[in-house]
Amino acid sequence: MGEGEALVSPEPISFLGGVDPRTGLVIERGHPLKGLSVAGKVLIFPRGKGSTVGSYIIYGLKRYGKAPAAMVNVETEPIIATGCALAGIPLVDRLDADPLEAIKNGDKVRVDGDKGLVEIESE
Amino acid sequence: MELTKEEERILAGEEGEARQQAMRLLVALGRIFGAKRMIRVRSAQISGVSYRTIGDAGLEFLEDFARAGARASIRATLNPCGMDLRRWRRMGVPPEFAEKQLRIARAFKRMGIELTWTCTPYYASNRPRFGQSLAWAESSAVAFANSVLGARTNREGGPAALASAVVGRTPLYGLHLDSEREPTHSIRMGFKPSNDLEYNLLGYFLGKSLGSAIPLISGLGRPGLDDLKYLGASAAASGGIALFHVEGVTPEAKRGRFDGRGLEALGIGKEDLIAVKDALSSSRDFDWVLLGCPHLSLAELGAIAGLVRGKRLRKRLICFTSRAVRAEASRRGYIRAIERAGGLVACDTCMVVSPLEAMGIDGAYTNSCKAAHYMPSLSGAEAALRSLRDCVHVAIQAGP
Numbered sequence: 001m002g003e004g005e006a007l008v009s010p011e012p013i014s015f016l017g018g019v020d021p022r023t024g025l026v027i028e029r030g031h032p033l034k035g036l037s038v039a040g041k042v043l044i045f046p047r048g049k050g051s052t053v054g055s056y057i058i059y060g061l062k063r064y065g066k067a068p069a070a071m072v073n074v075e076t077e078p079i080i081a082t083g084c085a086l087a088g089i090p091l092v093d094r095l096d097a098d099p100l101e102a103i104k105n106g107d108k109v110r111v112d113g114d115k116g117l118v119e120i121e122s123e
Numbered sequence: 124m125e126l127t128k129e130e131e132r133i134l135a136g137e138e139g140e141a142r143q144q145a146m147r148l149l150v151a152l153g154r155i156f157g158a159k160r161m162i163r164v165r166s167a168q169i170s171g172v173s174y175r176t177i178g179d180a181g182l183e184f185l186e187d188f189a190r191a192g193a194r195a196s197i198r199a200t201l202n203p204c205g206m207d208l209r210r211w212r213r214m215g216v217p218p219e220f221a222e223k224q225l226r227i228a229r230a231f232k233r234m235g236i237e238l239t240w241t242c243t244p245y246y247a248s249n250r251p252r253f254g255q256s257l258a259w260a261e262s263s264a265v266a267f268a269n270s271v272l273g274a275r276t277n278r279e280g281g282p283a284a285l286a287s288a289v290v291g292r293t294p295l296y297g298l299h300l301d302s303e304r305e306p307t308h309s310i311r312m313g314f315k316p317s318n319d320l321e322y323n324l325l326g327y328f329l330g331k332s333l334g335s336a337i338p339l340i341s342g343l344g345r346p347g348l349d350d351l352k353y354l355g356a357s358a359a360a361s362g363g364i365a366l367f368h369v370e371g372v373t374p375e376a377k378r379g380r381f382d383g384r385g386l387e388a389l390g391i392g393k394e395d396l397i398a399v400k401d402a403l404s405s406s407r408d409f410d411w412v413l414l415g416c417p418h419l420s421l422a423e424l425g426a427i428a429g430l431v432r433g434k435r436l437r438k439r440l441i442c443f444t445s446r447a448v449r450a451e452a453s454r455r456g457y458i459r460a461i462e463r464a465g466g467l468v469a470c471d472t473c474m475v476v477s478p479l480e481a482m483g484i485d486g487a488y489t490n491s492c493k494a495a496h497y498m499p500s501l502s503g504a505e506a507a508l509r510s511l512r513d514c515v516h517v518a519i520q521a522g523p
Contacts (some may be wrong), residue, residue: 053171053177053180053181055280056177056178056184056282057180059180060179060183060184063183063187076155078152078280081148081151081152082151082152082282082283085147085150085151085152086144086148086184091151
């Protein structure tokens with residue numbers, strides 16, 4: 001279970017080179033979330049991309065206390081799934097509705113990783 | 124997924140934090156891939172070993188995981204790391220890098236993983252048999268195990284292979300299933316490759332053209348093990364191919380189950396290989412000759428030794444291989460011959476995962492398309508492609 005404010009990215013996220021595990025800030029040049037922090041957020045994005053080392057970056061976020069409260073993907077893949085599993089971050093994908101449409105930045109969101117449920121408490 | 128009682132217990136944390144973490148990872152992956160259950164695996168080959176590749180984030184995870192009690196419960200072998208563990212100083216690896224790499228080595232040792240440091244576990248102690256289920260990361264070894272040995276493994280990520288090493292299982296999906304091992308494309312050779320470089324180029328072309336398909340290749344003649352090693356490694360690097368079949372050669376093809384009819388067909392001509400070489404190979408001259416991606420076999424070291432014996436090298440030659448092969452090569456005098464000529468036979472590492480730029484290497488001759496593929500993006504280094512023999516000839520001093 002994880003809950004927090006939604007941070008929504010229309011673009012995939014590459015954690016290696018894209019997010020600084022020590023600060024939780026998105027650092028990828030040109031990324032829609034550049035400069036924003038993922039710490040404590042419910043991070044919503046289509047899927048992961050880039051290097052499999054991204055899994056270790058996600059773990060690093062947890063280690064440095066900057067991890068998202070949960071992640072929601074449209075359809076996930078091994079890099080994100082591995083990172084969330086190692087870090088113990090709830091991850092949900094393949095929802096009945098498109099999370100990128102249904103959830104807005106700032107919405108209060110609760111994620112149940114075991115049940116695969118996402119609840120939105122809109123502003 | 125349907126888990127056994129034992130698997131449920133592990134997932135609930137009843138066998139400790141590390142085993143729980145490992146099982147949680149495998150279950151998460153199983154869900155993504157639609158696996159119905161777990162299967163037991165005979166061995167794991169673990170990637171994500173070089174400090175260059177995994178950095179501080181990976182190092183910290185491995186130390187935490189070892190500290191949390193993670194221990195291999197099955198045979199588990201390791202990919203190359205970022206340096207020759209005994210001779211790193213001689214090779215110009217910076218001490219700060221070495222210190223971090225040694226910490227990674229200690230974490231794996233603590234976890235009871237065999238410190239084989241090679242992408243060719245099948246030339247060392249980890250040689251799977253036909254039909255055996257494995258959890259191997261390292262794309263070149265996956266291609267070899269599936270195609271040449273007829274064993275079964277998906278192309279695992281490093282952490283997943285490590286998780287499988289800990290709990291001895293992997294989710295049942297993909298290449299563990301008969302239906303997923305059928306060829307998807309029929310490849311008709313218009314000529315027989317004549318050397319190792321041509322097998323490299325062929326593999327690279329297949330990967331580039333097909334992506335992650337399963338080619339059935341006909342008209343290849345009698346490729347040797349090293350030829351198939353290069354074919355698989357290049358195809359895995361350029362396109363993600365994890366399994367290929369060669370008519371009359373590879374075990375699943377030999378069992379006569381595939382006939383190639385109804386498959387999308389692709390003919391290959393020499394010009395296809397030339398096009399790959401033109402795109403991948405630098406025309407510059409370099410001071411370095413780097414061989415061993417994948418790691419050199421005993422036969423290859425013997426061939427190199429034969430070519431350089433009694434000669435003096437005018438370029439800096441490094442031959443990368445596994446400890447196991449190096450030990451046998453040493454007994455046969457190959458190492459002495461190569462190092463007396465001025466070359467170096469290094470183990471534990473390779474040109475893809477070493478910090479080449481810190482070692483002063485900005486480009487090299489090589490026969491490996493996989494190396495040529497990765498060196499530019501990982502180290503900013505270029506590669507000039509030649510056959511193994513031609514690489515060695517380029518390195519040999521002409522005249523007295």
